[in-house]
Amino acid sequence: MLPYEGLSARQFWKTGVQPFASDTIQEIYSPKWPIDGLRIATAGSCFAQEIAKAMRARKYNVLDVEPRPPGILDKLANEYGYGLYSARHGNIYTARHLLQLTQEALGILEISPRLYVLEKKGRHFDAFRPTVEPKGLPSAEEVVEQRYDHLSRFRSLLSQCDLFIFTLGLTEAWFHKHADIVYQIAPSRTSGTYDPDQNEFRNLRFSEIVSDMLAFRDLAKSVNPGMRFLLTVSPVPLVATAVPQHVLVSTVRSKSVLRAVAGELSESFDDIDYFPSFELLSTPFLGTGFFEENKRSVKRTGVEAVMKSFFAAHEGTEQKTTTGTATATKTVEEVVCEDALLEAFAPR
Structure with missing residues (x-):
């Protein structure tokens, strides 16, 4: 018997990809392992907010250790970071930021307030x-x-959760030069000022992110020996790049590195899985109709296609064709993305 004889239909391009679009593809x-009944934590870049929202809608047990105060409406709660993730940390764009937060939470790393308390017009912010x-x-x-x-x-979230879902978003990051701490985004974009003597840009490499x-x-x-991990890669392109090259080249570089990291980890460890949201939306082979005219913002139908594949796999349901039946075509709303602020620097 030849090596390719008897393989499943999904292992051949002609039968696994060619007949399908992102919202109809089978067995991707x-x-x-099953996730039913698990206590789930979510974190990562902006697109990860959609995962948490979809899982809550399906009544999965998504933890929330920093719930909104009583009486706050959804829109205002989102603006103040409530309900976006399992904790009120906002978007975590890089693996280094996730590691740093964990080190802080476990008392391994203590960061002086002078390095993260930013002041702007008499108001104070957490960098x-x-x-x-x-x-x-x-x-x-x-x-x-x-x-x-x-x-x-x-x-407490780390000690409680059975499954930690993390969406890898960026390789580009801003650091404090001397303290070697990473910030969420360039400090000047939300509060404080940019100081080239204190702040530096780094484009993290594959080996660093794996580490x-x-x-x-x-x-x-x-703290939680039984914890499992599910990785995804955000399909959303970079708003801007600090590398002196075209933003498209930087986007492909960043997403390729992150995808390779996710593959390396999921192939190496039984407790790490990978869900291909990136492939469903960002490869041209399945169609490009799920992005807005700006070629960056994901439409609601794109999010629905991705989550349908995820739940079909976990709930044992067959992926159904929905082409021509979807009515929601607007861009994802209520997703908080700090990096979008960088668009203000684009030439007019």
Whole structure:
């Protein structure tokens, strides 16, 4: 018998890809283990917010260790970072940021408030999650107090969850030169000022990101040995690049590295799985109709196609064709993306 005889239809381009679009493709994802009944935590870049929202809608047990105060409406709650993820950390674009947050939460790393409390027009912000208080706080002390509370809650999240879902978003990151700490985005974009003597840009490499993710895995399992991990890669292109080259080249570089990292980890460890949301939306082979005219914003129908594949695999249901029946075509709403602020620098 020849090596390719008897393989499944999904293993051949002609039968696995050619007849399908992103919302009709069959068996693109084979979960390593069921997630039913698991206590789930979600984190990552903007697209990860959609995963949490879809899982909650399907009544999965998505944890929320920093719930909104009573009486706050959805839109205002989102603006203040409530309900976007399992903890109120805002978007975590890089693996280094996830590792740093975990090290802080577990008491391994202590960062001086002078390195993260930013001031703008008399208001104070947390540089690691600057938009969770969009108007800032009255004092630096309140920022520090809020941060300690957040770290305590994130530590409890790690101890509670059975499955940690993380969406890898970016390789480009901004660091404090001397303290070697990573910020969420360039500090000047939300609060504070950019200081070239203090801040530096780095484009993280494959080996660094793998190392960061493995260090995070080890720390998480040190407090919760049974924890599993599900990785995705955000399909959303970069708004801008700090590398002196075309943003398209930087986007492909970043997403390729992140996809390779996810593949390396999922192929190496039984407790790490990968879901191909990136492939469903960002490869031309399945159609390009799920992005807006700006070629960056994902339409609601794109999100629905991705989540349909995910739940079909986990719930054992067959993926059904919906072409021509979808009515929701607008862009994803209520997704908070700090990196979108960089668009303000684009030439007019």
